[in-house]
Amino acid sequence: xxxxxxxxxxxxxxxxxxxxxxxxxxxxxxxxxxxxxxxxxxxxxxxxxxxxxxxxxxxxxxxxxxxxxxxxxxxxxxxxxxxxxxxxxxxxxxxxxxxxxxxxxxxxxxxxxxxxxxxxxxxxxxxxxxxxxxxxxxxxxxxxxxxxxxxxxxxxxxxxxxxxxxxxxxxxxxxxxxxxxxxxxxxxxxxxxxxxxxxxxxxxxxxxxxxx
DNA sequence: GGTGTGATCGTA
DNA sequence: ACGATCACACCA
Numbered sequence: 001x002x003x004x005x006x007x008x009x010x011x012x013x014x015x016x017x018x019x020x021x022x023x024x025x026x027x028x029x030x031x032x033x034x035x036x037x038x039x040x041x042x043x044x045x046x047x048x049x050x051x052x053x054x055x056x057x058x059x060x061x062x063x064x065x066x067x068x069x070x071x072x073x074x075x076x077x078x079x080x081x082x083x084x085x086x087x088x089x090x091x092x093x094x095x096x097x098x099x100x101x102x103x104x105x106x107x108x109x110x111x112x113x114x115x116x117x118x119x120x121x122x123x124x125x126x127x128x129x130x131x132x133x134x135x136x137x138x139x140x141x142x143x144x145x146x147x148x149x150x151x152x153x154x155x156x157x158x159x160x161x162x163x164x165x166x167x168x169x170x171x172x173x174x175x176x177x178x179x180x181x182x183x184x185x186x187x188x189x190x191x192x193x194x195x196x197x198x199x200x201x202x203x204x205x206x207x208x209x210x211x212x
Numbered sequence: 213g214g215t216g217t218g219a220t221c222g223t224a
Numbered sequence: 225a226c227g228a229t230c231a232c233a234c235c236a
Contacts, residue, residue: 049228058228060223068223085229086220092228105228124231136229178228200229203214214236223226 005164015076038117047108053101061101088136174207
């Protein structure tokens with residue numbers, strides 16, 4: 001059993017590394033949104049995916065900088081938020097060095113605090129596991145949209161917190177979701193907390209258990 | 213539990 | 225034309 005410590009916000013240097021290294025370290029970290037309109041929202045991350053740049057055909061940054069992906073090339077510890085399928089927002093944590101595109105997509109989380117406010121934003125959710133079990137749901141529950149693209153996780157109002165709960169040991173690595181053929185769909189760059197009910201899709205073909 | 217399909221619009 | 229998706233229908 002991991003003993004909780006005094007919660008501390010992750011520092012800029014924590015994000016300054018490759019997305020493949022950072023992604024599994026984000027599991028079980030707490031994402032907090034101090035939302036001026038509804039108060040504090042907090043969730044524990046249970047599913048993430050690593051994206052890279054010029055060597056990753058699944059990445060928005062594969063073909064170089066564009067107006068949309070600019071923050072992916074910026075300094076680490078900021079959010080990259082984009083509009084997906086005409087209906088949903090998806091949230092990434094930018095990592096690596098400035099000039100190098102590297103980011104981690106936040107795909108699933110367990111609601112901890114502000115659950116009533118999350119339900120108000122996600123009326124169709126029947127169970128608590130419907131609130132944040134997918135990238136679009138997570139963004140909607142936390143009230144995130146384009147206006148949060150570029151937001152600084154070190155300054156807030158969004159922060160990532162280490163409350164002493166370590167990443168799972170082992171974690172599970174599987175193929176990334178939603179990539180068509182030829183887009184790096186075989187890479188095991190999705191990381192999940194095993195058996196957590198807030199993981200967006202339980203089918204894990206080709207998944208491997210992974211020591212951190 | 214699983215699979216299949218339509219909605220919807222910014223981006224390249 | 226095509227998505228780093230979701231919800232709902234339907235089958236099991």
